[in-house]
Amino acid sequence: MKKTFKPNFLWGGAIAANQCEGAWNVDGRGASVADAMTAGTKDIPRRITLELDPDAYYPNHEAIDFYHRYKEDIALFAEMGFKSLRLSISWSRIYPNGDELVPNEKGLQFYEDLFKELRKYNIEPLVTIWHFDTPLYLIEKYGGWSNRKLIKFFDHYARTVFTEFKGLVKYWLTFNEINNTIMGLGLFYEAKEEDYQRAYQHLHHQFVASAHAVKIGHEIDSENKIGCMICGITSYPATCDPKDVLANRYQWEKSIFYCGDVQCFGKYPTYAKRLWDEHNVKLDITEQDLIDLKEGTVDMYTFSYYMSSLITTHEIADAVGGNFTTGARNEYLQYSDWGWAFDPDGLQYYLEMIYDRYQRPLMVVENGLGAFDTVEEDGTIHDDYRIDYYRDHILAMDKAINNGVDLIAYTTWGCIDLVSAGTGEMRKRYGFIYVDKHDDGTGTMKRSPKDSFYWYQKVIQSNGQD
Ligand code: BGP
Numbered sequence: 001m002k003k004t005f006k007p008n009f010l011w012g013g014a015i016a017a018n019q020c021e022g023a024w025n026v027d028g029r030g031a032s033v034a035d036a037m038t039a040g041t042k043d044i045p046r047r048i049t050l051e052l053d054p055d056a057y058y059p060n061h062e063a064i065d066f067y068h069r070y071k072e073d074i075a076l077f078a079e080m081g082f083k084s085l086r087l088s089i090s091w092s093r094i095y096p097n098g099d100e101l102v103p104n105e106k107g108l109q110f111y112e113d114l115f116k117e118l119r120k121y122n123i124e125p126l127v128t129i130w131h132f133d134t135p136l137y138l139i140e141k142y143g144g145w146s147n148r149k150l151i152k153f154f155d156h157y158a159r160t161v162f163t164e165f166k167g168l169v170k171y172w173l174t175f176n177e178i179n180n181t182i183m184g185l186g187l188f189y190e191a192k193e194e195d196y197q198r199a200y201q202h203l204h205h206q207f208v209a210s211a212h213a214v215k216i217g218h219e220i221d222s223e224n225k226i227g228c229m230i231c232g233i234t235s236y237p238a239t240c241d242p243k244d245v246l247a248n249r250y251q252w253e254k255s256i257f258y259c260g261d262v263q264c265f266g267k268y269p270t271y272a273k274r275l276w277d278e279h280n281v282k283l284d285i286t287e288q289d290l291i292d293l294k295e296g297t298v299d300m301y302t303f304s305y306y307m308s309s310l311i312t313t314h315e316i317a318d319a320v321g322g323n324f325t326t327g328a329r330n331e332y333l334q335y336s337d338w339g340w341a342f343d344p345d346g347l348q349y350y351l352e353m354i355y356d357r358y359q360r361p362l363m364v365v366e367n368g369l370g371a372f373d374t375v376e377e378d379g380t381i382h383d384d385y386r387i388d389y390y391r392d393h394i395l396a397m398d399k400a401i402n403n404g405v406d407l408i409a410y411t412t413w414g415c416i417d418l419v420s421a422g423t424g425e426m427r428k429r430y431g432f433i434y435v436d437k438h439d440d441g442t443g444t445m446k447r448s449p450k451d452s453f454y455w456y457q458k459v460i461q462s463n464g465q466d
Helices: 066-080 105-120 136-142 149-164 193-220 242-265 272-278 287-295 344-358 384-402 451-461
Strands: 010-014 084-088 124-130 171-175 225-237 300-311 319-322 325-328 362-366 407-413 433-435 447-449
Touching: 010 066, 010 124, 010 362, 066 105, 066 447, 066 451, 084 407, 105 124, 105 149, 124 149, 136 149, 149 193, 171 193, 193 225, 193 242, 193 287, 225 242, 225 325, 225 344, 242 272, 242 300, 242 344, 300 344, 300 407, 344 362, 344 384, 384 407, 384 451
Parallel strands: 010 084, 010 407, 084 124, 124 171, 171 225, 225 300, 300 325, 300 362, 362 407
Antiparallel strands: 319 325, 433 447
């Protein structure tokens, strides 16, 4: 095998504050929208309750208690040989309501300690500023991101974290899976024109906030590298009917390129007009917004990749999907217990297509398999299905790099078991490290390495050669 991966390739894992920290109301932290989400399952959707429902269970409140156990967890990541850990800052830990002027010192201290702990092991932090967790107060008082005022609050929050963590953090991502807002629109329910209007306006505000963050981050430290983060789903036409082929192209434009184009090229693409006109969307975009978008383009393109999907204009007999999308079943692929397609070739396709379009460094910042794990009597966990999943996706990256793609990082999702974002479940496990925590909230929280832990350690040690 050729030496494909660069010597400084960032192998590692990824987690997010709301899905692992817990300590939701500790040390001055305010509630975020993730704290208002009840537990769900594959078939029962999570609910958002602005008032806590005493009969419901809120899995993010305690999560895996990373807030108190991060030293133990980071030591395990270091044992695997991680070069990087992707994690996110909880906005409401820094600004409990989101619109304050003065930050919560204890929140800042927590992240400073955390980043120093990573540095102790030479693990490069890759920090997401927003990962699905807008402070709840901003939703209640301002109605969330469809209100332009949120840009100003986010600017302030971003400026705070860039200033505070200067020298400790170099790699940043602005909004996690920013394209989700429009990707699933109209797929799971009949969306009305006002839903489209709200979603596109919401997204416009996040684009502007992201561009501001890029500008602020560069101004505070010219060493900072700041990326966008797109939910990457490779889609194919389900048939050779030209209508399906066209529908698939439109799917790429709406779901994938729309956000990447604005964040990498700094302006709305030509097809944006068609997307808006289809639903009579009239956006409030100021002259200054257009200047800011141009000046705040990202340094790198990062994305999550779990699966591919099939697009068709014909009737779908057997719909499958996950992660904000759904489509027809692909008879050439295997599916996970949660209906996510296993498609490493789709990762190679995505990497090559996106690199060609944007010509800037890429990072795969989420990839992984959510699966049921069984703990054997002796405490071991034999997750060969997870090893197979990773092996094939790493081989796909290897091919793309050999074909010229500048891929600089791979951080697998949920390197330690954590709360699922989509379902709120614990039993949908992604980790190399098992956490003894269950869907009803019980468990000792004990951490145990799975077989994949030792396998990934070997991958990193050999820089992807083995
Ligand atoms: C992405 C999110 C993550 C993560 C992952 C897996 O959408 O960025 O937060 O959770 O998907 O999804 P799930 O947790 O629903 O299995």
